[in-house]
Amino acid sequence: MIEKKPSHLANIELWKQWKEERWVPAKQALIENYLPLVDYVSGRMAIGLPKSVSKEDLASYGAMGLIDAVDKFDYARGLQFETYASWRIRGAIIDGLRQGDWVPRSVREKAKKLEEAYQKLEQLYLRSVTDEEISAYLQISEREFQQMLQDISITTICSIDDPIREEDSETRLSLLVDDKAKNPEYKVNEFFLQESLARAIERLTEKERTVVSLFYYEDLSLSEIAEVMNLSPSRISQLHSKAILRLKGSLSRFKVQLFQDT
Known part of the structure; x- marks a missing residue:
């Protein structure tokens, strides 16, 4: 059974299992581990937005960005996934808001x-x-x-x-x-x-x-x-x-x- 909060080494193993073996449970575990990033980014972006913009919608857009980040991230380059994913999450939220035509x-x-x-x-x-x-x-x-x-x-x-x-x-x-x-x-x-x-x-x-x-x-x-x-x-x-x-x-x-x- 996959740990939901693995150590740094376990994270590397999960990345290998997903990127090299395309093991779907590893991808699911990575997404679960980094879901707090979605809450963090969407919470920051919610500041200053009108109350009509649902926090649940922001989190939903952000989750799509996280999934995209997990799919496209190259762990072999030695970069910080948190930084990469944060930009992907932020971009997905912005694009979701734009498409929703939320500004009068x-x-x-x-x-x-x-x-x-x-x-x-x-x-x-x-x-x-x-x-x-x-x-x-x-x-x-x-x-x-x-x-x-x-x-x-x-x-x-x-x-x-x-x-x-x-x-x-x-x-x-x-x-x-x-x-x-x-x-x-x-x-x-x-x-x-x-x-x-x-x-x-x-x-x-x-x-x-x-x-x-x-x-x-x-x-x-x-x-x-x-x-x-x-x-x-x-x-x-x-x-x-x-x-x-x-x-x-x-x-x-x-x-x-x-x-x-x-």
Whole structure:
């Protein structure tokens, strides 16, 4: 009988039994062992999502990602499965939410309007624009602006299968190229993308850069970031939303400039 919580060595044996012998009970045991990863990732992603999004649905999407990770993971490379699976689980949840069209059309329209406002004003002023300037441009009060940020916070999750821009067929996934491939055009585009991203990040406010760093590099949840920065979770959510809108607007503008110069 297979242990449900084997040691590290037993895990290796399970991977061998599944990958080399295709023994289904070994696969089932691996999935059971790593199910807590699904709860962990789905729990973190549930923070900031509307209450209408069921935690059971998130866990269901995540479980599909875990199964996919077990199928595709190459244990012989010596990598950490937990890290690999976490990204697969997160991607599966995002894709599941996208396919479910869980964001109302009105919210997506607000997000697009704000993104365009950031893009136009920061291109005009060549600096980070203030909340007051965005509010004035949109002809709304600052309180209404803050509420818009809160409303669209659920749209700042993106999938690598989404197009970089709505009118493009190129997806974020297309940018993930094998590092060993010797492709000069890719290297040039990669350098430009890094430069563009660095310039875009420089235009973020100090608090926005801190939120981005803690969320994407330190892997903290929004509630954990709120504790670190001594701010409310809603304020952290707003800072995250503004940072993503600024970055998307800047990267979109830099991409247009690239093609105009070629």
